Amino acid sequence: MLVLWMLHDSLPSIRERGNSDRYPVSNARRIPQGEEILIALKVLPIETEVLIIGGGIAGCMAAIKAAEGKDLRVTLVEKSNTMASGCAASGIDHIWSYIPPIHEKMGYTIEDMAEDHRQGIAFGFLRKDLFYLVAGTMYERVLDLERFGLQFRYDNSNIPGKFRIVSQFHSVPTSFNFDGKLLKLKLTQEVKRRGVNIINRVQMTDLITTHGQISGAVGVGTRTGDIYFIKAKAIVLSSGRSNRLSRNPSGVDFNTRLPAPLSGDGTSMAIRAGLPIINIEFLSSRLLSPCGNYCPNYGDPRNTVQPAARITDDKGNVIVPRTQFYNWENLGKEKINPVEARRRWLEDRKIWRGGRASLPKRVSQGEGPFYLDLSEATDEEIDYIAWSIRNEGKGTQFMRYFEEEEGLDLRKNSQEYAGWANRELAGTAAKGLWVARDLETEIKNLFAAGDEVGGVPWAASPGAFTMGWHAGEMAAQRAMEEKAFLAASDEIPNVRKAICSEILNRDRGFYWREVELYVQNLMDFYCGDVRGEGLLKRGLERLEYARKATFKADNPHELSRVLEVMSIIDNAELVLRSSVERKESRPALDYRRSDYPEQDDRNWLAFLAIRGEGDGRYAFKKIPIK
Numbered sequence: 218m219l220v221l222w223m224l225h226d227s228l229p230s231i232r233e234r235g236n237s238d239r240y241p242v243s244n245a246r247r248i249p250q251g252e253e254i255l256i257a258l259k260v261l262p263i264e265t266e267v268l269i270i271g272g273g274i275a276g277c278m279a280a281i282k283a284a285e286g287k288d289l290r291v292t293l294v295e296k297s298n299t300m301a302s303g304c305a306a307s308g309i310d311h312i313w314s315y316i317p318p319i320h321e322k323m324g325y326t327i328e329d330m331a332e333d334h335r336q337g338i339a340f341g342f343l344r345k346d347l348f349y350l351v352a353g354t355m356y357e358r359v360l361d362l363e364r365f366g367l368q369f370r371y372d373n374s375n376i377p378g379k380f381r382i383v384s385q386f387h388s389v390p391t392s393f394n395f396d397g398k399l400l401k402l403k404l405t406q407e408v409k410r411r412g413v414n415i416i417n418r419v420q421m422t423d424l425i426t427t428h429g430q431i432s433g434a435v436g437v438g439t440r441t442g443d444i445y446f447i448k449a450k451a452i453v454l455s456s457g458r459s460n461r462l463s464r465n466p467s468g469v470d471f472n473t474r475l476p477a478p479l480s481g482d483g484t485s486m487a488i489r490a491g492l493p494i495i496n497i498e499f500l501s502s503r504l505l506s507p508c509g510n511y512c513p514n515y516g517d518p519r520n521t522v523q524p525a526a527r528i529t530d531d532k533g534n535v536i537v538p539r540t541q542f543y544n545w546e547n548l549g550k551e552k553i554n555p556v557e558a559r560r561r562w563l564e565d566r567k568i569w570r571g572g573r574a575s576l577p578k579r580v581s582q583g584e585g586p587f588y589l590d591l592s593e594a595t596d597e598e599i600d601y602i603a604w605s606i607r608n609e610g611k612g613t614q615f616m617r618y619f620e621e622e623e624g625l626d627l628r629k630n631s632q633e634y635a636g637w638a639n640r641e642l643a644g645t646a647a648k649g650l651w652v653a654r655d656l657e658t659e660i661k662n663l664f665a666a667g668d669e670v671g672g673v674p675w676a677a678s679p680g681a682f683t684m685g686w687h688a689g690e691m692a693a694q695r696a697m698e699e700k701a702f703l704a705a706s707d708e709i710p711n712v713r714k715a716i717c718s719e720i721l722n723r724d725r726g727f728y729w730r731e732v733e734l735y736v737q738n739l740m741d742f743y744c745g746d747v748r749g750e751g752l753l754k755r756g757l758e759r760l761e762y763a764r765k766a767t768f769k770a771d772n773p774h775e776l777s778r779v780l781e782v783m784s785i786i787d788n789a790e791l792v793l794r795s796s797v798e799r800k801e802s803r804p805a806l807d808y809r810r811s812d813y814p815e816q817d818d819r820n821w822l823a824f825l826a827i828r829g830e831g832d833g834r835y836a837f838k839k840i841p842i843k
């Protein structure tokens with residue numbers, strides 16, 4: 218960062234400079250003068266009734282539902298490969314849901330669950346209309362997933378249905394714990410089985426509208442650089458979250474459990490199409506994570522490593538205690554008192570969140586080290602935890618590494634809390650598109666699903682499974698209602714082709730990694746855990762420098778990284794601008810302003826929506842929370 222700043226400050230201003238091609242820039246890459254165009258890009262036209270952008274959980278579910286039993290051309294475009302892409306690339310192990318056969322026996326209603334979520338997870342910032350869609354239909358999706366070949370039932374379970382159901386997000390157990398390692402493979406199989414055209418290795422970059430209605434989209438081949446000009450009658454946008462707004466502790470974007478190809482492309486496309494994005498100022502703060510000598514982190518108490526995991530310090534003092542699983546013997550014999558259960562659960566969450574959140578401060582005071590400690594676990598609990606980790610995002614790799622390379626034994630060896638996790642968008646506070654209750658955006662026939670949608674914090678995989686399914690159904694219906702394709706202008710694909718050709722054929726320019734690091738460091742410094750107007754505005758000025766960077770790519774793969782960095786810049790700008798606008802602090806959502814230290818519910822208990830108005834202008838609107 219410093220190097221780039223020094224470089225920045227030592228160079229003439231951007232206006233004078235105009236183009237870094239004419240100046241000797243340290244890392245500029247040279248191609249021999251006079252070299253001909255390296256790659257002549259083609260424009261490939263495609264027509265499809267339904268287009269799904271992003272083949273993660275939501276995109277696969279949307280494709281399955283859109284194609285099921287209908288005579289429609291459905292195309293799923295994925296930047297990586299649907300078999301191992303997105304947050305669930307190599308598995309997830311928990312899915313929360315309202316589970317009628319269990320929760321009705323407890324006397325726990327879906328309204329109780331919504332209230333748990335509003336108070337303990339969303340801290341008030343919850344779209345209950347979307348929550349009911351997610352919580353109320355997830356059990357049906359679990360039954361679908363079983364039909365797709367995923368295992369949810371276990372002979373040794375004493376829970377009705379032989380499920381494994383654990384406490385994770387709500388005051389009673391609501392999370393299915395399951396064998397999710399093969400999730401993406403199974404979903405891809407089902408997508409293919411329904412005749413969906415999967416196009417892998419294409420990164421979508423632009424939406425096209427005609428008279429306020431969606432008419433197509435543009436993408437770039439990550440291995441060819443070719444431009445995909447896709448006309449569609451209805452589109453589902455499901456490209457997930459953004460993970461790269463801060464520097465990875467390992468120093469390498471791709472050495473993390475957070476998938477690096479998630480660069481906020483959907484948000485970037487949406488804002489350029491004039492759509493509102495909410496909650497983007499709520500960037501999660503850096504937390505220390507259990508990670509041993511290897512940077513990627515994994516579970517925490519109250520999550521994958523429960524029930525037995527605790528957080529302790531080096532002297533054995535317990536900072537976060539272990540949990541207990543629900544005693545299923547009591548099911549049907551005792552009725553839950555939801556208010557009392559919620560009170561106890563909120564107290565427990567305070568201990569967990571408070572303890573974990575205190576670690577960075579303790580370290581800054583010279584305390585520590587701190588550990589994820591499983592020493593009190595029974596053998597049965599250790600087996601359970603190891604199974605859970607193996608099914609959870611990239612956990613198989615951690616376990617192989619821990620056991621085979623570090624010789625680690627979960628019971629004997631504590632994992633140190635160290636490094637820090639990237640700061641994430643989505644997840645915690647649910648940044649994303651503002652959609653109608655049926656998931657349609659303000660652009661007719663454009664729907665959104667999963668992490669792309671704002672308003673349900675920790676919607677996580679249930680949000681993706683259920684919204685994907687619903688958005689797929691909606692998009693298919695609309696496509697069937699539209700008689701003909703709208704005329705989609707070829708202006709956007711041609712502009713995209715010109716931009717990509719220039720980046721590939723330029724003989725000097727910035728390498729994507731330099732600019733990405735510049736932006737990540739900028740975000741850490743100017744938009745840190747405590748923000749102030751002066752720093753935020755200066756950050757915006759500095760961001761302009763990155764926006765004007767003249768990129769250079771030597772091949773289509775590097776070109777796709779450049780396009781990702783462009784999305785990251787768009788996302789960074791939205792975070793900075795929305796942070797200037799929200800004039801309060803909201804610690805529960807990790808949002809702190811030094812110049813507005815108080816939480817101001819009277820003025821700010823509202824979603825803040827930002828929307829582009831063209832020419833670098835933005836408008837804000839507060840949306841009341843109902």
Ligand SMILES: Cc1cc2nc3c(=O)[nH]c(=O)nc-3n(C[C@H](O)[C@H](O)[C@H](O)COP(=O)(O)OP(=O)(O)OC[C@H]3O[C@@H](n4cnc5c(N)ncnc54)[C@H](O)[C@@H]3O)c2cc1C
Pocket residue numbers: 270271272273274275276294295296297302303304305308309310311312313419420421422455456457458474475476478479480482483609610611666667668669676677678679681
């Ligand atoms: C390590 C890890 C573990 C997790 N474990 C759990 C868990 O146990 N339980 C749980 O409920 N949740 C879990 N989550 C969260 C959950 O996995 C996500 O919320 C969920 O996968 C979101 O689904 P999605 O379809 O919206 O996005 P994703 O599954 O992330 O999919 C987005 C897809 O869009 C593609 N894409 C992005 N940009 C473009 C573009 N420009 N063009 C084309 N394609 C593009 C991506 O490659 C990706 O395949 C976990 C998350 C992580 C990171």
